Amino acid sequence: MPVTRSEVAQQAGVSPAVVSYVINGGPRPVAAPTRARVEAAIEALGYRPNALAGAFRRGRTKTIGVLIPSPLNPFYAELAQVIENELLLHGYLMSMGISTFNAEQDSLYLQSFSDRRMDGVIVAANASLPRTRTGAADIPQVILDDASPQPSAAVFTDNHADALRAVDHLQGHGHRIIGCIACPPTWTSGNRRVRAWRDQQRRAGLPSDEGLVAYADSSETGGASALRTLLSADSYRHSRHPVRPTAIFVSTDVQAFGVLRACSELGVRVPDDLAVVSFDGTHRARYTQPRLTTMRQPLHEIVTTAVSMLLNRIADHHDDMSSVDHLALKGNLVIGETCGCGSMTADG
Amino acid sequence: MPVTRSEVAQQAGVSPAVVSYVINGGPRPVAAPTRARVEAAIEALGYRPNALAGAFRRGRTKTIGVLIPSPLNPFYAELAQVIENELLLHGYLMSMGISTFNAEQDSLYLQSFSDRRMDGVIVAANASLPRTRTGAADIPQVILDDASPQPSAAVFTDNHADALRAVDHLQGHGHRIIGCIACPPTWTSGNRRVRAWRDQQRRAGLPSDEGLVAYADSSETGGASALRTLLSADSYRHSRHPVRPTAIFVSTDVQAFGVLRACSELGVRVPDDLAVVSFDGTHRARYTQPRLTTMRQPLHEIVTTAVSMLLNRIADHHDDMSSVDHLALKGNLVIGETCGCGSMTADG
DNA sequence: CTGAAAGCGCTAACAT
DNA sequence: ATGTTAGCGCTTTCAG
Numbered sequence: 001m002p003v004t005r006s007e008v009a010q011q012a013g014v015s016p017a018v019v020s021y022v023i024n025g026g027p028r029p030v031a032a033p034t035r036a037r038v039e040a041a042i043e044a045l046g047y048r049p050n051a052l053a054g055a056f057r058r059g060r061t062k063t064i065g066v067l068i069p070s071p072l073n074p075f076y077a078e079l080a081q082v083i084e085n086e087l088l089l090h091g092y093l094m095s096m097g098i099s100t101f102n103a104e105q106d107s108l109y110l111q112s113f114s115d116r117r118m119d120g121v122i123v124a125a126n127a128s129l130p131r132t133r134t135g136a137a138d139i140p141q142v143i144l145d146d147a148s149p150q151p152s153a154a155v156f157t158d159n160h161a162d163a164l165r166a167v168d169h170l171q172g173h174g175h176r177i178i179g180c181i182a183c184p185p186t187w188t189s190g191n192r193r194v195r196a197w198r199d200q201q202r203r204a205g206l207p208s209d210e211g212l213v214a215y216a217d218s219s220e221t222g223g224a225s226a227l228r229t230l231l232s233a234d235s236y237r238h239s240r241h242p243v244r245p246t247a248i249f250v251s252t253d254v255q256a257f258g259v260l261r262a263c264s265e266l267g268v269r270v271p272d273d274l275a276v277v278s279f280d281g282t283h284r285a286r287y288t289q290p291r292l293t294t295m296r297q298p299l300h301e302i303v304t305t306a307v308s309m310l311l312n313r314i315a316d317h318h319d320d321m322s323s324v325d326h327l328a329l330k331g332n333l334v335i336g337e338t339c340g341c342g343s344m345t346a347d348g
Numbered sequence: 349m350p351v352t353r354s355e356v357a358q359q360a361g362v363s364p365a366v367v368s369y370v371i372n373g374g375p376r377p378v379a380a381p382t383r384a385r386v387e388a389a390i391e392a393l394g395y396r397p398n399a400l401a402g403a404f405r406r407g408r409t410k411t412i413g414v415l416i417p418s419p420l421n422p423f424y425a426e427l428a429q430v431i432e433n434e435l436l437l438h439g440y441l442m443s444m445g446i447s448t449f450n451a452e453q454d455s456l457y458l459q460s461f462s463d464r465r466m467d468g469v470i471v472a473a474n475a476s477l478p479r480t481r482t483g484a485a486d487i488p489q490v491i492l493d494d495a496s497p498q499p500s501a502a503v504f505t506d507n508h509a510d511a512l513r514a515v516d517h518l519q520g521h522g523h524r525i526i527g528c529i530a531c532p533p534t535w536t537s538g539n540r541r542v543r544a545w546r547d548q549q550r551r552a553g554l555p556s557d558e559g560l561v562a563y564a565d566s567s568e569t570g571g572a573s574a575l576r577t578l579l580s581a582d583s584y585r586h587s588r589h590p591v592r593p594t595a596i597f598v599s600t601d602v603q604a605f606g607v608l609r610a611c612s613e614l615g616v617r618v619p620d621d622l623a624v625v626s627f628d629g630t631h632r633a634r635y636t637q638p639r640l641t642t643m644r645q646p647l648h649e650i651v652t653t654a655v656s657m658l659l660n661r662i663a664d665h666h667d668d669m670s671s672v673d674h675l676a677l678k679g680n681l682v683i684g685e686t687c688g689c690g691s692m693t694a695d696g
Numbered sequence: 697c698t699g700a701a702a703g704c705g706c707t708a709a710c711a712t
Numbered sequence: 713a714t715g716t717t718a719g720c721g722c723t724t725t726c727a728g
Binding site for chain 1: 350396397398399400401403404409411418419420422425426428429432433441442443444445446459460462463464465486568605606608609612631632634635636637
């Protein structure tokens, strides 16, 4: 059994309240000699305040629930790392849930976060649209995903604008038939990237028919099989433009890792036979062979903004979802070896 | 303000205790009609029990603290994923801390886990040796690392035996000068892998002097710079065997990713100029170019064993660190393209 | 079968 | 400056 506050009080010959005053530095002052006695007792007994009891009493747990789809996706692993760090800086503990892009798991976690009275929630990617009705709607939250119709705060990279620039970069290399590897359409940010691909192709008078798009999971395997589909004769022959794509826009880095692997297995040379540009800008993208050209999300900025937004909402008792603020930040293109730039360096 | 149990009781026209009986299915039975009234009231008011208050009262939070060095290391990302899943299966929530291989951060987290009255702790890699004295020693814990002198439960892959087999595999390909990329020596499991490299080289009458070892962080960058060091003229000229290594044993996958990148930049062909075998067997190792040969840790087995051990200890009130049980499991070699096996398939 | 009540460890208002 | 005390929401023993 752990030592309690009253034991400390007894040992120090003071009342339990004084022990609290010493620990919390208030709300009432304590005379120096008394404080010394209390501190000695704490030290002697090895007393540690029961944070659970304190949280219960105070009504604040100093814990933030963080929901990510999967730490196996390096983008979300990095995100989690950065969030953890930022929260720690503000004295908060991160409690992480993994939703595996599953709407049910997702709301189960939000429910659990809410039940455990976490002070707030950060949701990295919302596969589940009807979050408003999950019963966890009463807890301050920030979404890191562009789900515009959603009534809550959100910070995210400007998926449409960034993807436009990524595709534009490929067009700038002279590519006309540019394929697209998309994510399952339940994920809104992914949808915007695909739409941007289409818009940018149309804008340039280039093809963007469905035969050029392959939908796949956000995983290496997904990317690899999507590539095989896209390059299969069946696929591009039935397109209105029966020409094999010479370039491809991949909506996430992790899919691109699979694409590169598949290319190597199929004997497709990158970037000569197929140029590749993806989206996320993970650290890992610098270690692929060849090095990936990718639109880097402003990860650090997203996180610091989101956390400060969340903490503000917590401070203001924004427990309802009013005052929707959506903030879109701008990414930047990291030039690698898969787009055909050679040894150039540039930002789109 | 969330709905409380008494409001439900009032609405249902029963006492608060009955509401508890209904929610918890005990400890006393409730008549069917009464139960129905209570359930209706719960539904009508949207009542959710305050898990914080319950945990406080019960003395069990149903939360396990998990400490990993970094989710950027894919091995630990996978580990976290698997642990999370396994815990969820048993009705526990994972609270994740990131220690960044930092002993201070490490004990800060253990302290926090203990203060928050988590039911148990899983520590993935212990950079900090003096854990016994961190004050968190009173909470059931399982270490996933081979820290033999440590007085607590531990489950881990048999680092020495597995690394022996990995190096043996390289020797089997005829390599004599085999370098080693090691981790900072504060990490015990890493040390055992290096010792195994040395033992296996000695056993075969092959060199294992310090000129063949480079210590580096567990990261891509660490691996890359360690490789450059090892292949630099300075390094192998000062070795007792002034011959450039033809093979290298890398103590973690993530370092090997950096090694492969560096090789490509240096024009070193893998496996022709340099064979590479690493340790961990991450999913990502299947997507490097060329595909990594790596000693796969029995991740799933480690986790299921560790979790059941931990839950047993929790159930038995093993809050002290008595009854040390260490369990070493066996990994298996995943053959890729970096060892020189060609299209063979085998287990060492 | 149900109600009343004690108390988990702590915070903070209210007394001295 | 310090002591006393009322709860936070819930579980569970003890009475009815």
